[in-house]
Amino acid sequence: xxxxxxxxxxxxxxxxxxxxxxxxxxxxxxxxxxxxxxxxxxxxxxxxxxxxxxxxxxxxxxxxxxxxxxxxxxxxxxxxxxxxxxxxxxxxxxxxxxxxxxxxxxxxxxxxxxxxxxxxxxxxxxxxxxxxxxxxxxxxxxxxxxxxxxxxxxxxxxxxxxxxxxxxxxxxxxxxxxxxxxxxxxxxxxxxxxxxxxxxxxxxxxxxxxxxxxxxxxxxxxxxxxxxxxxxxxxxxxxxxxxxxxxxxxxxxxxxxxxxxxxxxxxxxxxxxxxxxxxxxxxxxxxxxxxxxxxxxxxxxxxxxxxxxxxxxxxxxxxxxxxxxxxxxxxxxxxxxxxxxxxxxxxxxxxxxxxxxxxxxxxxxxxxxxxxxxxxxxxxxxxxxxxxxxxxxxxxxxxxxxxxxxxxxxxxxxxxxxxxxxxxxxxxxxxxxxxxxxxxxxxxxxxxxxxxxxxxxxxxxxxxxxxxxxxxxxxxxxxxxxxxxxxxxxxxxxxxxxxxxxxxxxxxxxxxxxxxxxxxxxxxxxxxxxxxxxxxxxxxxxxxxxxxxxxxxxxxxxxxxxxx
Amino acid sequence: xxxxxxxxxxxxxxxxxxxxxxxxxxxxxxxxxxxxxxxxxxxxxxxxxxxxxxxxxxxxxxxxxxxxxxxxxxxxxxxxxxxxxxxxxxxxxxxxxxxxxxx
Numbered sequence: 001x002x003x004x005x006x007x008x009x010x011x012x013x014x015x016x017x018x019x020x021x022x023x024x025x026x027x028x029x030x031x032x033x034x035x036x037x038x039x040x041x042x043x044x045x046x047x048x049x050x051x052x053x054x055x056x057x058x059x060x061x062x063x064x065x066x067x068x069x070x071x072x073x074x075x076x077x078x079x080x081x082x083x084x085x086x087x088x089x090x091x092x093x094x095x096x097x098x099x100x101x102x103x104x105x106x107x108x109x110x111x112x113x114x115x116x117x118x119x120x121x122x123x124x125x126x127x128x129x130x131x132x133x134x135x136x137x138x139x140x141x142x143x144x145x146x147x148x149x150x151x152x153x154x155x156x157x158x159x160x161x162x163x164x165x166x167x168x169x170x171x172x173x174x175x176x177x178x179x180x181x182x183x184x185x186x187x188x189x190x191x192x193x194x195x196x197x198x199x200x201x202x203x204x205x206x207x208x209x210x211x212x213x214x215x216x217x218x219x220x221x222x223x224x225x226x227x228x229x230x231x232x233x234x235x236x237x238x239x240x241x242x243x244x245x246x247x248x249x250x251x252x253x254x255x256x257x258x259x260x261x262x263x264x265x266x267x268x269x270x271x272x273x274x275x276x277x278x279x280x281x282x283x284x285x286x287x288x289x290x291x292x293x294x295x296x297x298x299x300x301x302x303x304x305x306x307x308x309x310x311x312x313x314x315x316x317x318x319x320x321x322x323x324x325x326x327x328x329x330x331x332x333x334x335x336x337x338x339x340x341x342x343x344x345x346x347x348x349x350x351x352x353x354x355x356x357x358x359x360x361x362x363x364x365x366x367x368x369x370x371x372x373x374x375x376x377x378x379x380x381x382x383x384x385x386x387x388x389x390x391x392x393x394x395x396x397x398x399x400x401x402x403x404x405x406x407x408x409x410x411x412x413x414x415x416x417x418x419x420x421x422x423x424x425x426x427x428x429x430x431x432x433x434x435x436x437x438x439x440x441x442x443x444x445x446x447x448x449x450x451x452x453x454x455x456x457x458x459x460x461x462x463x464x465x466x467x468x469x470x471x472x473x474x475x476x477x478x479x480x481x482x483x484x485x486x487x488x489x490x491x492x493x494x495x496x497x498x499x500x501x502x503x504x505x506x507x508x509x510x511x512x513x514x515x516x517x518x519x520x521x522x523x524x525x526x527x528x529x530x531x532x533x534x535x536x537x538x539x540x541x542x543x544x545x546x547x548x549x550x551x552x553x554x555x556x557x558x559x560x561x562x563x564x
Numbered sequence: 565x566x567x568x569x570x571x572x573x574x575x576x577x578x579x580x581x582x583x584x585x586x587x588x589x590x591x592x593x594x595x596x597x598x599x600x601x602x603x604x605x606x607x608x609x610x611x612x613x614x615x616x617x618x619x620x621x622x623x624x625x626x627x628x629x630x631x632x633x634x635x636x637x638x639x640x641x642x643x644x645x646x647x648x649x650x651x652x653x654x655x656x657x658x659x660x661x662x663x664x665x666x667x
Binding site for chain 1: 594595596599602619622624625626627628630631633635
């Protein structure tokens with residue numbers, strides 16, 4: 001429950017600051033640089049618009065480019081910076097807003113549209129001045145309402161005492177949702193038109209469990225929601241009792257139970273929830289939160305922090321996994337990002353970026369608890385190339401006289417069907433495999449989990465999915481390496497039983513569900529799980545599988561809490 | 565024709581010239597004519613201001629010209645000031661006269 005803040009990605013926050021006279025030249029230079037960048041962006045958008053939308057729509061961007069090249073406007077902005085001694089973004093905003101106001105004063109609807117274009121170009125310049133660090137403070141608001149929510153937004157907002165999110169787009173398994181759960185910030189995504197119904201300043205109550213929000217709720221609704229929150233809190237506290245216990249089945253089969261996290265701040269929470277280590281550290285956060293590639297030093301500091309906080313337990317760093325549902329760099333646009341340039345494909349195409357990250361990871365490995373994992377591997381040759389880069393990075397560090405774990409363990413995400421089919425050959429190249437169930441299911445079943453129209457077709461108990469997972473586990477074991485899972489499936493109680501029964505060695509889940517999963521592992525005997533899994537693998541449809549699991553678990557394992 | 569002849573130094577104010585023009589093209593002073601106007605004015609050294617409905621903007625600034633809600637039939641006052649003001653005035657006034665070569 002909190003005050004809403006309507007957040008649009010294109011509206012930067014502008015603060016007025018007084019600058020010293022000695023800063024005038026630098027401040028003016030920031031405007032010129034931002035202008036040049038804005039023009040580059042707009043040229044790309046213009047080319048795209050002309051091609052896809054027709055020249056009529058493209059005119060808007062042409063006009064915006066002309067505004068950037070308006071020497072009178074830019075001259076008066078620079079003059080005002082020098083005269084008024086105010087920061088660049090403030091003057092840019094103030095000067096351009098003058099024109100916007102004049103346009104809005106006209107009764108002509110066409111002029112109002114122009115005003116929006118002018119505002120748009122102003123935001124672009126300001127955003128570029130601020131180096132994409134849009135929002136440092138949100139002034140009293142605590143519920144973020146936006147069209148869509150990116151994982152990076154979640155991270156940035158999490159540092160601002162945000163109580164919850166509501167967004168038009170996205171579903172329960174989208175990346176932002178996963179992250180917000182881990183940061184314990186309730187999020188309700190996929191509301192379709194929440195940005196139309198909520199205004200900044202409205203009071204909004206979020207029920208993250210039910211997936212609903214209440215706008216300006218009455219006293220009765222508030223009371224009900226508060227009672228519900230208390231009940232859930234008590235339930236969670238009960239589960240926390242499992243945190244210090246090991247994740248062993250009653251017949252002593254050990255499962256390495258670890259956590260998926262994204263920012264160093266999450267390590268403490270993951271450990272408090274009883275994680276044995278970090279099974280997936282997503283590194284792309286730094287890449288997305290800033291403009292340009294982060295430096296080796298910057299990355300090293302982050303990775304070292306995580307490695308030290310996790311020690312003596314291991315931490316698996318996944319190299320940059322950009323593209324797909326995450327931000328593509330710059331204005332790069334793909335019709336089909338899930339089948340496009342993402343994961344290891346980007347890294348292999350950008351040697352400098354990749355080597356920089358590998359050097360930073362290696363330098364953070366001196367305590368020997370760092371592992372490196374490559375995402376989106378589709379074929380053996382990609383693993384070999386990635387290994388060559390790692391060797392290169394090691395040699396560079398050696399030449400610089402820096403220390404690292406020379407025998408650092410490496411692994412591969414199995415999330416592309418071709419990699420699942422070649423799992424044994426890939427296993428021969430690495431020290432571990434980790435099944436990325438979310439993407440693997442999407443690619444196997446040809447279902448976009450963020451597309452509401454086909455979301456019900458995303459089935460984690462589809463027999464093709466289960467057989468593929470089983471085949472990957474067996475392939476890894478034939479090459480004497482361990483096989484884990486770092487997708488959301490590992491955090492589903494029924495799936496946990498199946499995965500244990502299929503021989504999974506490690507499960508990496510969001511920290512929130514850790515105690516529950518641990519409870520399940522500690523409840524079910526390994527031999528029972530094997531029997532259940534064997535039977536399931538003979539079934540032909542997801543319905544049959546679900547039905548069978550429900551009956552078996554209800555009868556034989558009444559302790560396991562299942563949803564209906 | 566009379567328009568172009570009118571681009572002469574104002575006797576009372578020797579430092580500049582003024583010229584009243586009417587928007588002839590149907591769509592008014594939208595983006596393309598605005599751009600043409602600014603580009604034409606930029607070829608001259610003379611300062612160029614446009615006054616309409618009591619509001620004056622710099623005619624060499626596209627964002628300024630864009631703020632003029634100038635529909636077909638509306639009039640505005642052009643003011644030029646500088647060594648080549650007559651040539652500037654003639655060139656700009658000609659654009660208006662030709663309706664920016666639009667319909």
